[in-house]
Amino acid sequence: MTERLYYADAYLREFDASVVRVDRRDGRTAVFLDRTAFYPTSGGQPFDIGTLVGDSERVALRVVDVVDDDGDVAHIVDGPAEALSAGQAVHGAIDWTRRLDHMQQHTGQHVLSAAIDRLLSVRTVSFHLGTESSTIDLSRELTREELVSAEIDANRIVWENHPVSIRYASAEEAAKLPLRKESAREGTLRLVDIETFDLSACGGTHVAKTGGIGVIAIGATERFKGGQRVEFFCGGRALTKFRAMRDALSGAVRVLSVLPDELPPAIEKLQADARERQKTLASLQQDLARYRAEEFASSAEQTAAGRLVARALDADANGLKSLASAITSRPGHIAVLVSTTRPALVVVARSQDVAVAANQIVASLTAKFGGRGGGKPDLAQAGGLDAESAAILDAARAAMD
Helix, strand or coil: CCEEHHHCCCCCCEEEEEEEEEEEECCEEEEEECEECCCCCECCECCCCEEEEECCCCCEEEEEEEEEECCEEEEEECCCHHHCCCCCEEEEEECHHHHHHHHHHHHHHHHHHHHHHHHHCCCEEEEEECCCCEEEEECCCCCHHHHHHHHHHHHHHHHHCCEEEEEEECHHHHHCCCCCCCCCCCCCEEEEEECCCEEEECCCCCCCEHHHHCCEEEEEEEEECCEEEEEEEEHHHHHHHHHHHHHHHHHHHHHHCCCHHHHHHHHHHHHHHHHHHHHHHHHHHHHHHHHHHHHHHHCCEECCCCEEEEEEECCCHHHHHHHHHHHCCCCCEEEEEEECCCCEEEEEEECCCCCCCHHHHHHHHHHHHCCEEEEECCEEEEEEECCCHHHHHHHHHHHCC
16 A cells, blocks of 8 residues: 655655556556655646656656545556656656645645635535636525625635644544544544644645635635535635736727726726617618618519528628518518628528428538538528539529529
């Protein structure tokens, strides 16, 4: 069984060990050591990465994944299985930037969950440490005011710089202790003790004092499985998030020429103006469609099925559909309108007194030129047709014969 050095010292960055065995798993090389400082994915915390260097110093392998293997720790490396052998001495070095980030997030989660539990009696159901943000899932939904109160209390504990210690207890001993969450594990439990504030069973890596968390900032929230998922950022991640928000805010203030606290009403005004312009544009487009429909209908081709308007136009799907509907509001008309872009859009419509099925014409066009579409007998459309507009219009005429 691998001796896990991170249990006793989460700040250990380098270590020496011996290779126990080397396996191939799913096409990857797995190195097993007698002792390791590399943390395997567990308890919502991701694995460490780093390097393993052989005693000859000619072998340096990148550790790209670390897996808990029934008591042993498998170091997945990017080299061949024969690069290391049983009994060989190796020097391991973890990626400290990644480890410290994980320590800040994981300890911050303990503090935030404890603050929510103490203030609001709401239990944390699960925890996930992601690459950019972390989340906790709560047993019920909290209001924004409740979350702010928990955030304030959590940061009080951070700035008071409480010691974070590790101790061990049997399951029977732990049952008598004020654990925030009952542990389902048996045997000896590893307990993370945030002095005077939280006691939890946990195998993860943590900072030595809460001040090492830096800050705890709550981000987005969403309803999740009858409760609530809460996003949060600690330490360096909170600083990165702040910089991004600061830059976005500065950009918006500069573009809109307003002060930061004037942004919400300024954006609301822009949205209202945009809605009014959209209404005006829609009305103008309808007027233009009626005008162009009159023009196109006057020069329609006479076919056995009805008067056909077959045109290629510089328009999007909505523009084609609006014009086709305006044309076929007259009796006895069929409209086949194709965009001038390639791949092309096509809209087919018919008047109510015409027997042609628009959806069948569209189906024949997509069968010949590719793309996807559908619709009803009176109006159908498709996109992605790989052909020139003239070829599509000729095929549509042929489909009506």
